[in-house]
Amino acid sequence: MTDGLDATTRARCDRAAGGFEFLDHPGDVKLRAWGADPEQLFANAAQGMMAFLFGNDIADLQPDRTEEIEIESKDREALLVDWLSELLYRATSGYRAYMQFRIYELAATKLKATVAAAAAEAVEDIKAVTHHELSVCERDGGWEATVVFDT
Amino acid sequence: MRPVALADLQHVAPCAWEIPRSFRNDMRVTARLYANEAMVEHLVQERALDQLVNTATLPGVQEPALAMPDIHQGYGFPIGGVVATRAADGVISPGGVGYDINCGVRLLASGARFPEIRDRLAALATQIQRDVPTGVGHRGRITLDDRAMDEVLNTGLRWAIAQGYASETDACSVEERGSFAGASAQDVPERARQRGRDQLGTLGSGNHFLEIQRVAQIHDSARAAAFGLFEDQVTVLIHTGSRGLGHQICTEYVRLMDKVMAEYGIALPDRELACAPFASPEGQAYFRAMAAAANFAWCNRQLITHAVRGAWRRILGTDEELAIVYDVSHNIAKLEEHGGVACVVHRKGSTRAFGPGSEDIPERYRSAGQPVLVPGSMGTSSYVLAGTGVAMSETFGSTCHGAGRVMSRHKAKKAIDYNRLRQELHDMGIEVRAASAKGLIEEAPAAYKDVEQVVDVMAATGVTAKVARLVPVAIIKG
Numbered sequence: 001m002t003d004g005l006d007a008t009t010r011a012r013c014d015r016a017a018g019g020f021e022f023l024d025h026p027g028d029v030k031l032r033a034w035g036a037d038p039e040q041l042f043a044n045a046a047q048g049m050m051a052f053l054f055g056n057d058i059a060d061l062q063p064d065r066t067e068e069i070e071i072e073s074k075d076r077e078a079l080l081v082d083w084l085s086e087l088l089y090r091a092t093s094g095y096r097a098y099m100q101f102r103i104y105e106l107a108a109t110k111l112k113a114t115v116a117a118a119a120a121e122a123v124e125d126i127k128a129v130t131h132h133e134l135s136v137c138e139r140d141g142g143w144e145a146t147v148v149f150d151t
Numbered sequence: 152m153r154p155v156a157l158a159d160l161q162h163v164a165p166c167a168w169e170i171p172r173s174f175r176n177d178m179r180v181t182a183r184l185y186a187n188e189a190m191v192e193h194l195v196q197e198r199a200l201d202q203l204v205n206t207a208t209l210p211g212v213q214e215p216a217l218a219m220p221d222i223h224q225g226y227g228f229p230i231g232g233v234v235a236t237r238a239a240d241g242v243i244s245p246g247g248v249g250y251d252i253n254c255g256v257r258l259l260a261s262g263a264r265f266p267e268i269r270d271r272l273a274a275l276a277t278q279i280q281r282d283v284p285t286g287v288g289h290r291g292r293i294t295l296d297d298r299a300m301d302e303v304l305n306t307g308l309r310w311a312i313a314q315g316y317a318s319e320t321d322a323c324s325v326e327e328r329g330s331f332a333g334a335s336a337q338d339v340p341e342r343a344r345q346r347g348r349d350q351l352g353t354l355g356s357g358n359h360f361l362e363i364q365r366v367a368q369i370h371d372s373a374r375a376a377a378f379g380l381f382e383d384q385v386t387v388l389i390h391t392g393s394r395g396l397g398h399q400i401c402t403e404y405v406r407l408m409d410k411v412m413a414e415y416g417i418a419l420p421d422r423e424l425a426c427a428p429f430a431s432p433e434g435q436a437y438f439r440a441m442a443a444a445a446n447f448a449w450c451n452r453q454l455i456t457h458a459v460r461g462a463w464r465r466i467l468g469t470d471e472e473l474a475i476v477y478d479v480s481h482n483i484a485k486l487e488e489h490g491g492v493a494c495v496v497h498r499k500g501s502t503r504a505f506g507p508g509s510e511d512i513p514e515r516y517r518s519a520g521q522p523v524l525v526p527g528s529m530g531t532s533s534y535v536l537a538g539t540g541v542a543m544s545e546t547f548g549s550t551c552h553g554a555g556r557v558m559s560r561h562k563a564k565k566a567i568d569y570n571r572l573r574q575e576l577h578d579m580g581i582e583v584r585a586a587s588a589k590g591l592i593e594e595a596p597a598a599y600k601d602v603e604q605v606v607d608v609m610a611a612t613g614v615t616a617k618v619a620r621l622v623p624v625a626i627i628k629g
Contacts, residue, residue, distance in 0.1 A: 024561045028226065074410055077422075085402050092395055093345045123587075125287045125356045127398040128250040131409065131422040132226030148226055150250045150398075151357060151560065 020048030029126070029149045030133065034142055038076075041136070041143040042083055042111065043101040049084055049149070054097045055123040061097055063116035071111045076136050080145055083111055084129040096120060126151055152420065155200040160184070160191060166611045169215070170204060177420065178207045183215040185551075185608055190220055190600075193557075202229040205420045209234060210428075211241015213494055217546055219501055220608040221555030221600060225249070227423025230500035233549045236429065238486060238493040242417065243434045244426035245404040245441070247497030248484050252400060252441055253448035254359075254392030255480040256502075256524040257325075258535065259456060259473040261463070264383040265365040265624065271466050276363060276582040276625035278462040283361060283455050284353040286586035286629035291352040291454070300344050303351070304336035307446030311453045321453065323513050324475035326503065329449040334442035339396075340403045343440075347396025347447060352454030356586075356629035358594055359391040360529060361455070363582075363625040367532065370617040374537050377519035378476055380619045387463075387473060388533055388621070389455050390526050392482065393448035400444050404437045429495050438484070438495075445483060452478060476535070477513075477522040479503065481552035489547050496547050504538030504550040504615050512538075523615055525606055528554045528599035529591075530576050532622050534606045536615035550615040551606065554599035563598040564589065582625035590629050 019040070020033040031048045035041030050058055069086055073079040087098050097120035105112035127150040136145045152175065160168045163183075168191060170182040182203045186194065194200055199222045206228055207216035213235040222231030227246040234247055268275070284291055295303060302310040308329030311317035322328045354361060366384040369375045380386075393400075408425040411433050412418075417426065427433040460473050484497045505512050505521040512521040520537035527533045531554070542548050558566065569588045572595050576583050585591045609615045 022561065024559050029560070078406070078409060082406065085406075089342055089346065089399065093342070122287050127357075127395075128402045130226040130250075131405065131425070134422065150226060 019044030022052065025148060029151050030146060031149065032144065032146045034144050036142050038143055039103040039106050041145055042080065042103055042106065045080060045084060045145055045147065046087055046098065046101045049087065049126070050091070050098055053091060053122045053124050053126060054120050058097050058099065058120070061099065061118040061120055063099060063118045065117050067115050067117055069111070069113045069115060073109050076108045077131070077134050079109060079111055080136050080147060081129050081131055081134065084147065088126055088129060091122065124151070152201070154198070155195060155204060157192065157195050164612070166608045170200070175204055178204060179209070180207050180212050181215040182207045182218070184218045184222070185612055185614070186220045187604060187608055190604070194222065197224050199224045199229045202227070203232060205424060206232060206234045206247070208420060209236060209242055209244065209424065209426065210417060211236040213237060213489070213492065217549065219551040220605045221500065221551045221553055223555045223557070225499065227421050228499050231552065231555055232499050233501045233547055234497045235489060235494040235547045236497070238429050238495055241429055241495065242426035243429040243438055243484060243495050244424055244497065245401045245408065245437055246423045246425060247499055248401070248441060249482040249499045250398045250401040251392040251482050252397035252444035253480045254482040255448065255452070255478060256526055257389045257452045257456065257478040258476040258524050259387040259389070259459065260379050260476050261385045261473050262471060263385045265385055266383070268385055268467060272363065272625055273582050275462060275466045276584050276627060278466050279361065279459055280584040280627050282458040282462050283627065285627060286590070287356045289353055290349040293351060294349045295351060300348060301336045303447055303450050304339055304443035305334055305446070306330055307334070307449045308453060311450050316457045317453045321475050325449055325478040326480055329446070329453070329478070331442035331445045333439055334446050335439035336443055338436045338440040339400060339443050342403065343396045343399035346399045347394055350394040350396065351447070351451055352458065353394060353451070354391050354455065354629060355394055356590055360594070360626060360628040361390070361459070362388045362533070362623045362627070364388055364533065364621040365624050366619055367622040368620040370619060371537070374519040374616065374618045377516060378522050378535060378618060379474065380476070380535065386621055387459055388524070388526060389452050391451060391455065393444040394451060396447050397444040400440050404440065407433055408437070441484060445480065449478065477524060479524050487548065494547065496549070498549055500552045501549045502552045503548055504536070504542040504546070505548045506538045506540040506543045520616070522618070523550055525551060525602065526553050527602035528596045529594045529626055529628070530579060530581060530596050530623060531602055532620045534602065534617060535619040535621065536606060536609065537618050539613060539616060541613040542615060546614050550609050554602040554605060556598060557600050558598040560593040563593050563595055567592045567595045567597060576626070581623050584625070584627045586629045594628070
């Protein structure tokens with residue numbers, strides 16, 4: 001990345017605050033998320049995607065329903081893509097924003113979660129969650145992931 | 152893996168460069184790039200050329216793997232690439248088509264000259280913005296029930312004709328006559344249908360747009376006459392694709408192929424290149440689903456055409472029917488014969504450019520070659536080109552597709568001032584109808600390569616000839 005230094009600096013600032021940040025990527029959007037454990041990592045990545053789709057107003061939305069999500073994938077990286085793709089599908093086909101991601105079961109290839117939803121109109125479009133430059137890894141005693149969205 | 156450096160590129164012909172197979176031991180064919188020297192210097196600094204090399208490793212890939220001058224970094228495959236694989240024993244890759252299946256461009260031509268409509272241009276732009284849903288998440292005017300969705304997916308423009316949205320003449324001016332043989336709704340996942348059910352006839356957001364244009368320059372009068380184009384003529388360009396339906400099909404088939412790839416003994420340098428043998432059940436199912444998404448996209452551009460025609464008649468008070476010059480796809484895989492071999496030609500950010508004599512292009516264009524529509528970035532020129540015999544022998548009948556992004560959306564938002572951009576477009580005499588400031592900034596001309604250089608490179612190689620240059624007079628976008 002041409003702005004690698006920049007990104008690292010921003011990463012340090014955001015790490016404590018939001019649990020995710022957006023990195024520069026030509027043509028597309030790259031999300032980096034962190035968590036103390038994989039559950040928090042997956043929740044933060046989902047929150048990051050929703051913040052991108054629905055903007056800052058998402059904090060003011062009052063959820064009016066909860067939904068169950070169950071996913072099985074080939075490996076942990078694919079699980080992250082499938083988890084975000086599941087939320088993207090539900091958000092765009094049902095015109096809903098998702099929040100309060102309670103992941104109560106998470107193995108390398110399996111995830112179960114309860115999520116809250118509120119009716120909302122997206123302000124940004126994501127076509128898809130890609131496998132490009134995808135990574136999920138343990139680092140400095142915590143977990144970190146990067147994922148690229150095709151916008 | 153060592154990134155591609157300037158010294159790895161061999162200058163083999165004017166505006167043509169090659170990375171030989173010896174560059175990396177997993178390459179099965181040469182990688183060939185069309186670009187001028189300034190472009191090459193810029194390209195080695197980003198990762199698009201490494202992605203081009205990756206595509207040269209796909210099983211069954213035919214010599215050579217190609218990149219057009221508008222190449223930029225994609226995910227897995229570069230955008231602006233052409234990869235032909237042998238149908239008999241090669242692979243098909245959803246990533247080689249992209250998430251926006253049959254994203255493409257349609258050009259409508261009027262009989263009017265610009266001065267005749269200048270005083271009603273603002274009203275026309277406003278009416279089109281009113282009649283064509285644009286922007287993020289905007290629903291179309293119709294919601295497809297299951298039966299109608301099946302018909303759209305299976306038959307494409309045949310459905311639109313039956314519903315009164317299109318004529319037989321329209322269908323004749325679209326690749327595959329707007330109805331992809333072998334398309335099957337049964338291979339389209341339920342979720343893709345759900346995502347697309349209320350999106351037919353919508354432009355979407357991002358780089359999709361609609362422009363009212365003026366023909367500013369004729370480069371080739373014989374071909375322009377064959378395409379029905381003349382100086383100062385008013386045209387309308389529509390750039391959009393298969394919306395959420397295509398995105399979901401790609402998502403689900405990338406997932407499927409990522410899972411089954413190992414069973415077929417396929418190992419790749421990037422997961423997003425996920426593929427399966429074309430002849431396998433998974434490869435065939437994807438091809439039928441992709442074809443169905445292509446049909447959806449053609450119907451999408453047709454419904455927008457229908458709305459534009461209505462707006463035109465209403466504002467200009469004529470009963471003129473805007474004619475389709477042509478409709479090209481720049482994200483698609485086609486089964487074609489090249490050099491006597493049946494190939495799956497993946498065009499991702501590349502346009503088919505068949506030369507004169509091809510039976511796959513409308514009869515009225517057969518001596519001129521296929522019309523190729525290359526939209527510029529917002530506010531800049533667009534081009535009509537024509538396919539040539541060189542394209543048939545060198546590029547699997549393919550050429551460039553647009554300007555090619557050089558600045559990320561994120562950077563554009565930081566670097567470009569909204570009010571100044573609006574003023575600049577206004578000073579150029581362009582009416583702007585944009586749903587959001589952000590959408591306008593992200594697509595600012597400074598974020599893109601110069602389209603003139605892109606089409607000039609393709610003209611220098613003889614792959615496509617310049618026919619006409621069009622400039623925007625009104626922009627409608629999300």
